[in-house]
Amino acid sequence: MIESFVRQLPKADIHLHLDGSARPTTVLELSKAQNAELPTDLEELTRMMHVDENTNSLDEYLSRFSVPLTVMQEAEALERISFELAEDCFNDGITYAEIRFSPYLHVAKGLALDEIMVAVWTGAQRAMAQYSIVCRFIVCGLRHMTADQVDELARLALRHLDHGVVAFDMAGSERGLISQTHPTAIEIVHSNPKLRLTLHSGEAAGAESVRDSIVECRADRIGHGVRMREDPTLVTLAVGRRVALEMCPTSNLQTKTVLSMSDWPIRQYLDAGLPTVICTDNRTVSNITLTHEYMLVHEQCGLTLADLARVADYGFEVAFIEEGERKKIRQQAREVASKLLLEHGVDPEGVYKVKEV
Incomplete structure (x- = not known):
């Protein structure tokens, strides 16, 4: 009963990596077509693309990306x-997705950065024409890249604002403060208010990485932010600035x-007034869906149906899409969610106390 509610609840996944969410069956097909040096057995290939609870660190988790990248x-x-x-997002009850990826990871066979952007946008446009889902893209720099590479990716994001790009991100292994390692890229992003900023931190x-992202880099959202709780003053600062969290x-x-x-710490953050959104991160690497993540948080963290609906609504509230479109998709999601809440005996007015302005 609860899972049916969650599956039907219109959701936004705003922290979703393209290369970490490729279907193993597709990677296998592409590998054979491209004569790539990958396992030809689907079970073995899938194992190489998944992680489990025995993973030891973020760096080990990130190593799984090498398999899909081979064919991308x-x-x-x-x-x-x-x-x-x-398509997978639509089948998971997701009506808005912000898909992020780092174009420099796809140049091994000579594709130009602009060609890469056109390819992913073309795929998303086909899906949007076929399904009731809206997709946008976030261009990622990676912390281990040179300053010149990251600066070029920031300029690339600006060039493709009319082709689905809404934001810039810095991802990868969290070493060093972004304001010190890539200051020029951050300034490039802030040169156009249409390009928003989210940063993997905490x-x-x-x-300290979250403080750097919020204070020095002026990020609109934080990817993960779990360790922000180590500094209570930082939580207060984030609430005051209405910085949202993408939690996975x-x-x-x-x-x-x-x-x-x-x-x-999702309950701690929600109680503090932080706009907090449940996301998948990597559907394939983690072997999950967004419905699974909502159910996990419901069962393990005690979030009620009203809480889950509010978290889903935050996803639309803090979406980086153009304002008029954002209000439209948020209102559409609220209308469907309100009916679902009533069917489960929950008053939607108690969930949506603050009306959209």
């Missing part, structure tokens, strides 16, 4: 995987950011 070096493959991810690194429970367990769901 051609435009047709990128378009297909983009389309299929949007996952492997401590609260299973991923955080697998990377050992937390050791159990009882230690996962």
Whole structure:
């Protein structure tokens, strides 16, 4: 009964990596077509793309990306995987998805950065024409990249604002403060208010990484942010600035950011007034769906149906899409969610106390 509610609840996944969410069956097909040096057995290949609770760190978790990236070096493959991810999201009750990826990871066979952007946007457009889902993209720099590479990706994001790009991110192993390692890229992002900023912080690194992202880099949202709780003044600062959190429970367990769901701080953040959104991170690497993540948080953290509906609503509230479109998809989601809540004996007015302005 609860799972049916969650599956039907319109949801936004705003922290979703393209390369970490490719279907194993598709990777196998592409591998054979491209004569890639990958296992030809689906079970073995799938094992190589998944992690489990025995993963020791974020770095080990990130190593799983090498398998799908092997076949994501051609435009047709990128378009297909983009389309299929949007399709998988739609089948998971997701009506809005912000898909992120780092274009420099797809140049091994000579694709230009702009060609890569066109390919993923074309795939998403096909999905949007076929399904009731809206997709946008976030361009990721990676912390280990050179400053010149990250600066070029920030400029690439600006060039493709009319082709689905809404934001820029810095991902990868959390070493060093972004304001010190990539200051020019951050300034490039802030040169155009249409390009928003979300930063991976507070996952492997401590609260100081989140403070750097919010104060020095002026991020609109934080990816993960689990360790922000180590500094209560930072939580207060984030609430005051209305900085939203993109939180990914299973991923955080697998990377050992937390050791159990009882230690996962979503309730603390929600009670503090932080807009907090449940996301998948990597559907394939973590072997999960967004419905699964909502159920996990319901069962392990005690979030009620009203709480889950409010978290889902936050996803639309803090979406980076153009304002008029954002209000439209949020209102559509609220209308469906309100009917579901009533069917389960929950007053939607208690969930949506603050009306959209």
